[in-house]
Amino acid sequence: xxxxxxxxxxxxxxxxxxxxxxxxxxxxxxxxxxxxxxxxxxxxxxxxxxxxxxxxxxxxxxxxxxxxxxxxxxxxxxxxxxxxxxxxxxxxxxxxxxxxxxxxxxxxxxxxxxxxxxxxxxxxxxxxxxxxxxxxxxxxxxxxxxxxxxxxxxxxxxxxxxxxxxxxxxxxxxxxxxxxxxxxxxxxxxxxxxxxxxxxxxxxxxxxxxxxxxxxxxxxxxxxxxxxxxxxxxxxxxxxxxxxxxxxxxxxxxxxxxxxxxxxxxxxxxxxxxxxxxxxxxxxxxxxxxxxxxxxxxxxxxxxxxxxxxxxxxxxxxxxxxxxxxxxxxxxxxxxxxxxxxxxxxxxxxxxxxxxxxxxxxxxxxxxxxxxxxxxxxxxxxxxxxxxxxxxxxxxxxxxxxxxxxxxxxxxxxxxxxxxxxxxxxxxxxxxxxxxxxxxxxxxxxxxxxxxxxxxxxxxxxxxxxxxxxxxxxxxx
Amino acid sequence: xxxxxxxxxxxxxxxxxxxxxxxxxxxxxxxxxxxxxxxxxxxxxxxxxxxxxxxxxxxxxxxxxxxxxxxxxxxxxxxxxxxxxxxxxxxxxxxxxxxxxxxxxxxxxxxxxxxxxxxxxxxxxxxxxxxxxxxxxxxxxxxxxxxxxxxxxxxxxxxxxxxxxxxxxxxxxxxxxxxxxxxxxxxxxxxxxxxxxxxxxxxxxxxxxxxxxxxxxxxxxxxxxxxxxxxxxxxxxxxxxxxxxxxxxxxxxxxxxxxxxxxxxxxxxxxxxxxxxxxxxxxxxxxxxxxxxxxxxxxxxxxxxxxxxxxxxxxxxxxxxxxxxxxxxxxxxxxxxxxxxxxxxxxxxxxxxxxxxxxxxxxxxxxxxxxxxxxxxxxxxxxxxxxxxxxxxxxxxxxxxxxxxxxxxxxxxxxxxxxxxxxxxxxxxxxxxxxxxxxxxxxxxxxxxxxx
Numbered sequence: 038x039x040x041x042x043x044x045x046x047x048x049x050x051x052x053x054x055x056x057x058x059x060x061x062x063x064x065x066x067x068x069x070x071x072x073x074x075x076x077x078x079x080x081x082x083x084x085x086x087x088x089x090x091x092x093x094x095x096x097x098x099x100x101x102x103x104x105x106x107x108x109x110x111x112x113x114x115x116x117x118x119x120x121x122x123x124x125x126x127x128x129x130x131x132x133x134x135x136x137x138x139x140x141x142x143x144x145x146x147x148x149x150x151x152x153x154x155x156x157x158x159x160x161x162x163x164x165x166x167x168x169x170x171x172x173x174x175x176x177x178x179x180x181x182x183x184x185x186x187x188x189x190x191x192x193x194x195x196x197x198x199x200x201x202x203x204x205x206x207x208x209x210x211x212x213x214x215x216x217x218x219x220x221x222x223x224x225x226x227x228x229x230x231x232x233x234x235x236x237x238x239x240x241x242x243x244x245x246x247x248x249x250x251x252x253x254x255x256x257x258x259x260x261x262x263x264x265x266x267x268x269x270x271x272x273x274x275x276x277x278x279x280x281x282x283x284x285x286x287x288x289x290x291x292x293x294x295x296x297x298x299x300x301x302x303x304x305x306x307x308x309x310x311x312x313x314x315x316x317x318x319x320x321x322x323x324x325x326x327x328x329x330x331x332x333x334x335x336x337x338x339x340x341x342x343x344x345x346x347x348x349x350x351x352x353x354x355x356x357x358x359x360x361x362x363x364x365x366x367x368x369x370x371x372x373x374x375x376x377x378x379x380x381x382x383x384x385x386x387x388x389x390x391x392x393x394x395x396x397x398x399x400x401x402x403x404x405x406x407x408x409x410x411x412x413x414x415x416x417x418x419x420x421x422x423x424x425x426x427x428x429x430x431x432x433x434x435x436x437x438x439x440x441x442x443x444x445x446x447x448x449x450x451x452x453x454x455x456x457x458x459x460x461x462x463x464x465x466x467x468x469x470x471x472x473x474x475x476x477x478x479x480x481x482x483x484x485x486x487x488x489x490x491x492x493x494x495x496x497x498x499x500x501x502x503x504x505x506x507x508x509x510x511x512x513x514x
Numbered sequence: 515x516x517x518x519x520x521x522x523x524x525x526x527x528x529x530x531x532x533x534x535x536x537x538x539x540x541x542x543x544x545x546x547x548x549x550x551x552x553x554x555x556x557x558x559x560x561x562x563x564x565x566x567x568x569x570x571x572x573x574x575x576x577x578x579x580x581x582x583x584x585x586x587x588x589x590x591x592x593x594x595x596x597x598x599x600x601x602x603x604x605x606x607x608x609x610x611x612x613x614x615x616x617x618x619x620x621x622x623x624x625x626x627x628x629x630x631x632x633x634x635x636x637x638x639x640x641x642x643x644x645x646x647x648x649x650x651x652x653x654x655x656x657x658x659x660x661x662x663x664x665x666x667x668x669x670x671x672x673x674x675x676x677x678x679x680x681x682x683x684x685x686x687x688x689x690x691x692x693x694x695x696x697x698x699x700x701x702x703x704x705x706x707x708x709x710x711x712x713x714x715x716x717x718x719x720x721x722x723x724x725x726x727x728x729x730x731x732x733x734x735x736x737x738x739x740x741x742x743x744x745x746x747x748x749x750x751x752x753x754x755x756x757x758x759x760x761x762x763x764x765x766x767x768x769x770x771x772x773x774x775x776x777x778x779x780x781x782x783x784x785x786x787x788x789x790x791x792x793x794x795x796x797x798x799x800x801x802x803x804x805x806x807x808x809x810x811x812x813x814x815x816x817x818x819x820x821x822x823x824x825x826x827x828x829x830x831x832x833x834x835x836x837x838x839x840x841x842x843x844x845x846x847x848x849x850x851x852x853x854x855x856x857x858x859x860x861x862x863x864x865x866x867x868x869x870x871x872x873x874x875x876x877x878x879x880x881x882x883x884x885x886x887x888x889x890x891x892x893x894x895x896x897x898x899x900x901x902x903x904x905x906x907x908x909x910x911x912x913x914x915x916x917x918x919x920x921x922x923x924x925x926x927x928x929x930x931x932x933x934x935x936x937x938x939x940x941x942x943x944x945x946x947x948x949x950x951x952x953x954x955x956x957x958x959x960x961x962x963x964x965x966x
Contacts, residue, residue, distance in 0.1 A: 053772045064683050074686075077651040080661065081680040085753050096737035099744070110788055110820070120730070124737045142787040143766070144778070146848035150770055163766030163773075164787070205524035214925075215520055215527070235528040238897035241882050244818060245791065248882070251816040252897075254889035256793065259704075259719040263811045266711040269886055271783050271793055272718055273703035274763045280722070283729035288922050290736040291568050295543040295927050297744050304926035307532060312903045316613070316918045317560070317725035320589055321889050322904060323609025323934075326916020327593040331890035333808040337717045339692070340589035341610055347696060347717060354715055356697075358690040361583055396591045430677070430688035432697045434715045437767045438777045440699045445684035451758045452768060464772025466761045469727070470734050471679070473660070473751035475741050477734075 051454055051462040058447045084473040087450040095125020096475035100293065102128045103191055104172070105179070105200040105207075106229075107137035110245045112275055113229040113310060114201040115139060115168050116282025121197070121289065122171030123468040123477035129195075129493055130172040131188070133179070134512055136486035140165045152460040154485050161483065166457075167465050169483035175494070176487040176514045184513050185212050187498070192217045192224060194497045196303075197289050199227045203242035204234030214305040224303040225292040229285050231278070232311045246275040249310035253277075254332070255318065261336040269334070277310035280317075284308050343395040343404055344368060347434060350412035354434040355420050357408065361392055367427040372411045374423070379407045459485050490514055531925040534902025542569025543927035547739065548949075550575060550637055550644040551618060552625075554582035556691060556724035557675050557756055558647030559614040561731035565643070566617035567920050567929035573637065573945055574615065578622040578964050581938035585611050595912045599938035607935070613918055614725070615935040621946065622939040625656050627965045634658055635666050636950045643671040643735045649688065650680035660751045670749045671738035675731045679755040689756055694723035698760020699767060706782040715780065727759035729921075784857060789848040790819045790828060792857055793886065796872050797865035813869030814886040817860060817876065820844060824881055831879045832863035909934050942966055 061082075065075045102121050106114025107130070115130075115137075122128040130137075142162040143150045151160040177191075178184040189212060192198055198217065200207055207213040207228075214226040230240045231249040238252060250256045250271060261267020288306045296303055315322075320341060321332040332340070337347035342360040349355070359368045373380030386403065389395050395404065412420050417433025424431035435443070441464065446452045450467045457463055463482055470477030494500040500508070508514045519527055547570040551562030559574070559582075566572035576582050585598055585607040594606025623630050635658075638644065644663070646653060653659040660672050674680065677689020695701040695718060705716030731754045738750035761768070766787075767778040778786075783793035793816045801809040819828040825847065829838040837856060841847040847856065864872050869885035876883035887895060893916065898904045902919050909915045910933060920929040946952040946966070960966045 051772050052775050059683060074651065077654050078681045078685055080654070081650070081753075084660070084751055085681065094741075094746070096741040120733065124733075144770070144786040145850050145853075146787075146845040150766070150774060150776070152769070152773065162787070163769035167766060167769050208524045208527075213524070232897065233901060235525045235532070236897045236901050238895070239525075243821065243824070244882050244884075245788070247785075247791075247793065247816055248818065248884040251793065251814075251884045251886045252892070252895075254887050254892035255719065256816075257808065257814070257886045257888050260716055261712045262807060264807065268706075268712070268783070268795065269793065269814050270705055270716050272700065272722075273705075273778075273780060274700055274765050276700075276718060276722060276763065279763050279765075280726035280729065283726055283733060284922050287564065287729055287733045287736060288924060290733060290740055291543045292924065292927070294736065294740050294743065295541075297740075299541070300926065302926070304924055305531060306925070307528070307923040309922075312898075312901070312922070314720065315892070315898060315903045316921050317722065318720050318889075318918065319556075319613050319725075320593075320608065320610040322893060322916050322918050323595075323612050324589055324593050325889060325893045326906070326914070327609065329890075330589075330593075331806060331809065331888050331893075332589070332719075333806070334719070337715075341587040341608065345690065345692060347692065347701070347715070349714075354696075356690075356693050358693060360587055393586065393588075393591050396587075396589070398590070425687070428686075428688065430690055430693055432687075432693050434696045434701050435699060436702045436777050436779075437699050437764060437771050438775075440697075440761055440764075441768060441771055443684075443697075445678060445682045445687075446758075446761065448682040449679055449755070449758075451755070451761060454772065462772070464768045466758065466764070466768055469730050469754050469758050469762060470737070471753040471755075472734065472738070474746075474748060475738065475750060 051464060053441055053454055053464050054447060055442055059444045064448060085471045087467060087471065087476065090476040090478045094475055097121060097124045097126040100126040100196045101194060102126045102197040102199065103131060103195045104128055105131045105198065105202070107132045107139060108202045109243055110138060111201045111230060111278065112139065113278045113281045113285060113308070114199045116279050117199055117229065117285030118172055119168045119170050120282060120286040123470060123479060128172040130169060130174050131177050132174060132486060134176045134514060137165065152463070154459045155461060156459055159485060161460065166460060166463060166483035170479045171481060172484070173489035173493055174484040174487060175490050178513045179210065181513060185210055188212050189217065189220055190498050193221050195221070195224060196293065197225045197227065199229065199285060201229045204230070204239050218303060222302050223296060225289055225296065225306065226303065227285050227289060227306040227308060229281055229308040231309060233309045234307060246278040246310065247271040249277040250314060253311050253314050253318065254321065255314050258321070258332050258334055260334050262334050265336060267334060267336060277314045281308050281310040281313040284313055338401055338405065341396060343401050344408065346405060348405055348409045348412060350415060350417055350420055352416040355412050355417050356432050356434065357424065358430045364429055367429050368424065371423050371427050371429065372408065376411050379411055383407055455479065455482060457482050487514065532923040537928045537930040541927050543924070544568040544570040547571070547642045548640060549573070550641050552644065552646040552648070554647065555584050556614050556721050557728050558645050559584070560725050560728035561673065561675060561735070562645045563614050563616045563618060564729065564732040564921055565735065567931065572618045574618040574620050575623045576620065576938055578624055578939065578966060584608065584614070597937055612934040617932045618935065619941040619945050620936045620938060621942050622966050624965055625658060629960060629963070629965045631658065633950060638663050638666050638670060640949055641667070641670060643673070643739060645673045645675065645731060645735065647675045650674070650676060650685055664749055668749050669742060669747065671735055671742060672750070673731050673735050673752040673754065675727065675754040675756065677756050680753055691721035691724040692717055694756040694760050698723070698757045699764045700760045703778050703780050705780045707780050710782065723756050723759050727754055727756045730754055730759065784853050787848065788820045789844070789853050790817055790825060790856060792817065794857060794860045794864055796867050796869045798868045800868045800870060809888055815864070815869045815872045816884045816886065818882040827879050828881050831875070831881065832860060834859050907931065907934065911936055939966070
């Protein structure tokens with residue numbers, strides 16, 4: 038690495054937390070928290086607080102996963118391996134020699150946004166480090182026959198194999214489900230990708246997000262209508278590909294349950310990012326079937342609920358939600374404290390009296406213009422405090438620096454930092470699986486290329502140093 | 515049988531084992547499991563519905579008569595599935611309800627009534643899992659929370675899900691899907707850049723945080739059941755916070771902020787990490803005479819050409835050889851200023867094309883592209899219909915319904931959709947008789963008292 042680049046790559050200490058993490062005494066201060074509530078919350082903390090997590094067993098502690106998700110930039114397999122790893126599975130991530138292409142990704146390709154290995158100076162992108170939690174990292178060249186033979190041997194020791202290569206690639210290589218299930222009938226084999234491995238619109242090699250939301254109507258329905266200057270818009274994050282990872286984890290465990298309780302055999306699963314989104318595209322399909330409607334873009338408002346939208350306020354954008362009567366009147370009561378004339382205008386409006394009459398476009402415009410007229414004088418935090426007083430769900434659009442410093446998230450360990458062996462201290466989002474007996478947990482983040490080669494190949498395949506050296510020299514690992 | 519499959523070409527092999535018409539010839543993964551869904555809106559209901567699709571007998575408990583609020587939120591208030599319940603034939607259920615409630619049994623119970631407690635404990639005793647998403651502490655106050663349930667049935671796997679979680683400074687904050695998107699972070703970096711037309715944060719059109727965190731809640735339940743049945747024989751209690759899902763999906767956002775103090779921001783329809791991989795505007799509309807504004811407008815197409823080879827093809831096609839020299843490597847192309855030059859050049863090339871023409875041209879040149887389908891086009895797309903992702907379904911209650919189908923495909927124990935949903939309290943007799951052993955007389959009596 039050049040001297041310039043060395044300077045460019047940040048070695049600054051972690052900037053987090055800027056404000057201290059709140060303590061138990063502060064959170065449950067008797068002046069702000071009634072006795073009964075403190076009792077219930079303390080019980081929850083006893084069951085669920087992540088400070089107890091490392092002392093508890095892991096739900097998938099006996100499961101070994103081979104994650105072959107690193108042939109390109111499709112990220113579903115990497116994401117899925119992360120969730121299974123959080124739940125305790127031994128996830129062995131198989132990367133091509135030299136490392137996964139996903140390691141090289143950084144916003145705008147900027148090396149200074151990457152993380153430097155403090156031993157050999159290699160750079161690794163933030164997404165990879167964040168998502169490859171709890172995984173062992175091995176390298177193997179699957180494009181070579183000899184490498185594939187090694188994968189077959191690894192598969193005999195695995196419960197699950199997850200891959201996202203081009204459709205039919207593994208099958209053509211002789212390491213698809215048809216071949217591996219002969220070697221290990223108990224293997225649960227998952228293929229994941231954007232649109233599918235069969236069908237008229239199946240994945241082309243190299244196809245990645247946002248192909249999936251474009252093919253389902255999702256991108257077309259996100260964003261503002263053209264009349265407001267809007268266009269279709271993709272999600273900032275790789276939304277479908279990420280949440281398809283949730284389903285890979287889901288399907289894998291379901292297949293393991295069936296294997297261990299009933300059949301003793303594995304099976305073949307297919308999870309696609311696009312179908313994940315088709316499945317969750319709320320009322321779009323029922324609505325289309327009923328009267329042929331094609332769900333249009335409606336910006337930051339919701340076609341089915343009024344009020345349930347994001348609108349500008351003094352220092353940003355503010356979400357307010359209250360679909361049914363109880364919340365509706367509380368919202369206008371809050372507004373009425375500052376602007377009684379707005380409250381009167383809404384409550385006197387005959388077309389806004391009944392819940393189901395309020396969702397027409399004209400009614401939404403009337404409602405949200407009045408609401409925004411009140412919000413424009415207040416900041417996100419002021420609006421939120423006023424609305425929370427009446428127990429209305431509300432919150433500002435929060436940027437990541439604010440997310441990282443939100444006391445609630447810090448207290449719950451949602452946002453936390455970990456000391457990694459090679460990349461220094463890294464800020465990350467904790468596991469979502471809070472649990473009484475088997476919580477998900479993050480023990481380590483992404484590791485350097487081939488970090489566990491020796492451990493895995495020795496333990497599972499009895500390769501000795503001479504053999505490992507031979508493989509290195511041949512460029513197989 | 516398998517020998518025959520071994521000889522098939524791969525695509526035919528997949529068509530055979532994932533055949534949507536053979537789903538009902540195969541066993542179900544979760545047969546024999548029973549679960550309760552004490553849920554409303556989307557987050558909790560969908561978590562239980564994913565398990566119902568896999569074959570678990572899932573009993574959804576709603577408020578007597580009107581049912582849960584999600585039944586009553588319909589786009590523009592124009593589509594309804596009648597009736598909402600036998601007590602209320604004049605009202606209907608919204609299509610928004612159907613994505614999150616497949617295959618369930620629908621019973622009613624008013625938890626607050628004294629008679630309800632015993633019935634509820636009876637159900638808990640005979641169940642393997644339970645999902646609920648009332649505000650934290652509500653069920654505990656009614657003495658039907660985890661503390662009480664694990665006394666009744668130590669093997670039950672419970673999952674509570676909600677906005678911010680049951681402890682911590684924000685334990686009382688209510689949440690909705692869109693609030694999760696906003697407070698967790700993904701909202702802030704979706705949308706066009708500040709200063710661009712319509713350049714402000716943008717909502718994901720689906721209730722994505724509810725549905726996707728529901729998947730994780732459901733995954734938690736499965737993990738709990740797996741651990742119970744293969745290791746410990748013990749129940750479990752999971753808690754999932756929906757807002758955290760939104761933070762979990764921010765990719766490099768948190769590490770970047772922690773290391774450099776740089777906040778991930780919006781980058782419109784382009785990719786921050788990969789170039790070329792973005793959505794470009796075509797000059798022409800595919801439906802210039804449509805009266806639907808979202809169809810009448812210009813088409814859009816997603817272009818993917820990030821390898822050097824594909825980028826060279828793209829540059830040749832659009833005739834901007836100067837860019838090939840200027841941005842020879844991926845590191846050069848992905849820089850912000852390079853993207854600002856490359857994408858407008860592509861849009862210039864697409865100025866006189868519809869999205870279909872553009873797609874044809876890109877395909878001929880060997881470049882990966884995907885036109886942006888409207889909801890209507892996706893609903894009629896051969897790919898999704900063949901794969902069974904979407905389809906018409908003859909529902910016993912609601913007639914012909916067009917609906918999303920199952921969550922994923924499995925070769926041996928595929929999830930399947932048996933019916934979209936049912937009216938409120940439709941299975942009161944079935945469940946309370948078969949599972950709880952109540953007589954019809956008792957059920958009628960309880961109904962009269964509005965306990966069920």
